[in-house]
Amino acid sequence: MATTTPDAVVTTHGLTKRYPNGIVAVDGLDLVVRRGEVYGFLGPNGAGKTTTLRMLLGLIRPTAGSANVAGGSPGTPASLTKVGAIVEAPAFYPYMTGYDNLRLLAIYCGVPVKRVDSSLDAVELTPRARHKFSTYSMGMKQRLGIAAALIKEPEVLILDEPTNGLDPQGMADVRKLITELGQGDRTVLVSSHLLGEVEQMCTRIGVIRKGKLVAEGTIDELRGKSKLLIRAKPADQAMAVLVGECGADKVKANDDGAFTLSVEPARAAELNRRLVQAGLDVTELRETERSLEDVFMELTGTESGL
Amino acid sequence: MREYVAELYKTVRRPAVWVCVLVLLAIAITIGYAVPWLAETFAKTTQGLPPGTTLADLKVTLYPQNFVINTLGDPLGGVFALILGVLLQGSEYGWGTVKMLYTQRGGRVAMLFGKLAALATVVVLMVIGLFAVDAASSVGAALLDGKSIEFPAASQIVKGIGAMCLIFAFWAGFGFILATLFRQSAMAIGLGLAYALVIEGLIFGLGSALISSLKNVQQWFPIANTGYLTDSFGSVNIRGIRPPAPPFADATHAVLVLTTYVVVFVVISAVLVRRRDVTN
Numbered sequence: 193m194a195t196t197t198p199d200a201v202v203t204t205h206g207l208t209k210r211y212p213n214g215i216v217a218v219d220g221l222d223l224v225v226r227r228g229e230v231y232g233f234l235g236p237n238g239a240g241k242t243t244t245l246r247m248l249l250g251l252i253r254p255t256a257g258s259a260n261v262a263g264g265s266p267g268t269p270a271s272l273t274k275v276g277a278i279v280e281a282p283a284f285y286p287y288m289t290g291y292d293n294l295r296l297l298a299i300y301c302g303v304p305v306k307r308v309d310s311s312l313d314a315v316e317l318t319p320r321a322r323h324k325f326s327t328y329s330m331g332m333k334q335r336l337g338i339a340a341a342l343i344k345e346p347e348v349l350i351l352d353e354p355t356n357g358l359d360p361q362g363m364a365d366v367r368k369l370i371t372e373l374g375q376g377d378r379t380v381l382v383s384s385h386l387l388g389e390v391e392q393m394c395t396r397i398g399v400i401r402k403g404k405l406v407a408e409g410t411i412d413e414l415r416g417k418s419k420l421l422i423r424a425k426p427a428d429q430a431m432a433v434l435v436g437e438c439g440a441d442k443v444k445a446n447d448d449g450a451f452t453l454s455v456e457p458a459r460a461a462e463l464n465r466r467l468v469q470a471g472l473d474v475t476e477l478r479e480t481e482r483s484l485e486d487v488f489m490e491l492t493g494t495e496s497g498l
Numbered sequence: 499m500r501e502y503v504a505e506l507y508k509t510v511r512r513p514a515v516w517v518c519v520l521v522l523l524a525i526a527i528t529i530g531y532a533v534p535w536l537a538e539t540f541a542k543t544t545q546g547l548p549p550g551t552t553l554a555d556l557k558v559t560l561y562p563q564n565f566v567i568n569t570l571g572d573p574l575g576g577v578f579a580l581i582l583g584v585l586l587q588g589s590e591y592g593w594g595t596v597k598m599l600y601t602q603r604g605g606r607v608a609m610l611f612g613k614l615a616a617l618a619t620v621v622v623l624m625v626i627g628l629f630a631v632d633a634a635s636s637v638g639a640a641l642l643d644g645k646s647i648e649f650p651a652a653s654q655i656v657k658g659i660g661a662m663c664l665i666f667a668f669w670a671g672f673g674f675i676l677a678t679l680f681r682q683s684a685m686a687i688g689l690g691l692a693y694a695l696v697i698e699g700l701i702f703g704l705g706s707a708l709i710s711s712l713k714n715v716q717q718w719f720p721i722a723n724t725g726y727l728t729d730s731f732g733s734v735n736i737r738g739i740r741p742p743a744p745p746f747a748d749a750t751h752a753v754l755v756l757t758t759y760v761v762v763f764v765v766i767s768a769v770l771v772r773r774r775d776v777t778n
Contacts, residue, residue, distance in 0.1 A: 249601050251776040269605055277601050283594035288511055299504040300602040340598070 206257035230374035232394030282337025331362035501612025583673025588683030
């Protein structure tokens with residue numbers, strides 16, 4: 193179970209969603225998102241990310257467990273007042289302009305209408321604000337969605353796959369915007385199945401697979417410690433030297449004849465010297481780092497979204 | 499209150515709502531007054547009329563003293579109210595805006611009541627508009643025919659507006675609950691129209707020919723009660739035409755039954771909206 197800290201803004205305890213057909217979309221999820229962080233909720237398609245976010249917004253009722261979002265139960269006015277969200281594709285009224293759609297939300301939320309202009313400015317949509325939503329491109333719709341999420345000046349932003357359907361420039365723009373929005377005290381919880389995206393935007397990551405949280409931490413924590421890769425000839429003698437220096441449990445022979453050593457990279461010079469002193473030819477010696485992609489595939493057993 | 503203002507904000511900006519209301523008013527003028535007046539003024543035959551009754555005699559239904567009865571007899575108004583009810587709720591599912599609505603400050607039930615209040619406002623304005631254009635049309639008919647302009651008593655007009663509001667509220671509520679139930683507009687409009695135009699009429703039309711006691715069952719059904727309510731305002735006296743039989747049940751019965759339907763629709767909609775997951 194995740195430990196609730198005083199600065200936790202989003203917490204779930206054993207959150208579970210089981211559909212009547214028996215499918216368990218989310219299975220005993222324990223999650224803690226702290227104030228001021230950009231938390232990446234990472235998982236392959238169908239892992240339960242959207243169901244979780246919908247439960248955090250009160251759109252879906254959990255079958256078990258509990259959640260607290262910005263000091264209130266999901267879907268209650270106490271929580272909704274402080275939360276801005278985009279769930280999947282942003283949805284607005286197609287017959288109204290972007291401005292009118294945001295003004296409508298300002299009325300719903302009871303916030304000053306002047307926030308409409310500042311929200312539109314924040315997403316650089318002011319020039320198209322007076323055009324009908326139905327004429328917007330996918331990127332503009334997404335940006336309007338973010339503007340709508342911002343109109344309450346929320347403490348917590350919950351964004352479900354905010355770059356879905358965008359072209360590379362649009363994706364870059366949205367990532368930059370989310371990074372900016374996450375500065376200061378505002379907390380951003382963003383789901384994605386795109387590793388690169390999460391790596392660029394997020395300070396901490398939770399990886400979900402088949403409805404369960406399988407890993408959580410900073411990107412560095414998830415990658416784990418760096419290792420050394422050594423290639424030396426003859427390989428059997430190199431193996432003997434390395435095992436003697438580091439211990440058998442720290443040396444792994446790779447299929448391509450190289451060795452991966454689970455030791456501090458600072459030992460590179462020393463190990464090189466030992467191998468040379470033993471009369472071996474060292475052809476490669478470098479520090480290796482697991483990519484987030486490796487970690488993701490290892491944790492989720494998939495290749496989706498890569 | 500915020501939810502109500504917001505719902506009105508988007509409702510008045512929606513072209514489909516205006517089209518719905520304006521088409522109803524246009525039909526009320528053309529089918530309710532213009533076409534009958536032209537037919538009863540210029541037709542050359544009296545075939546089908548009772549002996550001694552002229553086309554000019556029929557025109558009495560078009561004059562101001564009978565405009566309340568004529569307006570209440572509008573057979574299509576309920577259908578437009580049904581469509582409005584479906585549009586205001588069903589489109590939220592179609593556009594996916596329901597998830598946006600439910601994640602605003604007020605929550606689900608507040609949104610529902612805001613929307614129902616906006617729907618009620620549109621329905622009341624639609625009824626007032628209908629009475630206004632029918633009154634104006636009846637004045638036009640009277641002026642064209644050189645007849646005096648005498649309106650029914652103000653109390654009769656107010657009662658007529660109230661009765662029509664209740665009838666439209668039933669239909670709008672019926673459309674609203676169908677859209678909520680099916681989470682879409684197409685199915686709701688299809689089923690709603692089928693009920694309005696065919697189902698109840700067919701069941702009791704055919705059934706009462708076979709089972710005489712079916713009237714006792716029919717008195718609890720909505721279309722029968724809209725009929726009892728409109729019939730309670732009486733009928734236009736046309737020379738040579740026998741007035742219809744008095745309604746099976748009185749206005750009080752009709753008001754109670756229709757009000758019960760409206761309340762049940764609201765309660766069921768609230769339960770559905772509150773409890774169901776939003777997955778689209």
